[in-house]
Amino acid sequence: MRQKMVAGNWKMNKNFQEAEQMFETLAELIKDNKPEEAEIVVCPPFPYLELAMDMLQESGIGIGAQNCYPKDFGAFTGEVSAAMLYSLGVQYCIIGHSERRSNFKEDHAFLAEKVKATLVNGIIPIFCCGELLPEREKGHYFQIVEKQLKESLFFLSAIEFSKVIIAYEPVWAIGTGVNASPEQAQEMHHYIRQLIRKNYGEDFADETVILYGGSCTSTNARALFENPDVDGGLIGGASLKPEDFLAIANSF
Ligand code: PGA
16 A cells, blocks of 8 residues: 655745744644644755754654755755755655756756765655646657656666655646646556556556645645545645645545
């Protein structure tokens, strides 16, 4: 049985005081709303990670970063490494979010380095993939996602790959209020699982957690999570409202 999971990607939102308030509310709410099935992960901005560890870990919430740099230490002004995250106790790191691919021009090879760095340092990567709207409209979406996975993940050994979480996030659904339909999500998740089967075999395909992301809310989460190949969600906007976020985590 695969682990169900709901991870919150705060992106670049909330000041320190607001973050503290959010952690407090989450810790309080989860006492009465702890999901039976799903693991909950919160990915706040870097400056709030330590506070998140202090305030949330007791409630069983996992902590993730939104990015990392592939080198461990050195002259890389402004960057944060997977080694640093690990030393803080961070368990997860989002890699390859479409906003990093487009705004910061992160390519397949660079993302492969980041994935490797997280695994070497004991951090679980949540690897994002997904097509742009024109790619969907032209019917190229399977090839796009296949290339993203092939270039940045499928070089891993089976043991390394077994730690990876994949998040399918169609770019046209991110922050738009237009989620992929449950059928579209299932179709792509099934396709991704087939690719894993081809590369790593049946057991790895069955075990890999594949999240859906893109305008997932407490209203549509259940219909999306009901699909056999959708194991949960990577939640942006709705993760900024603790009540909504926990409602999503309780939608299995
Ligand atoms: P959204 O973002 O839920 O606000 O669409 C998802 C994401 O970018 O991870």
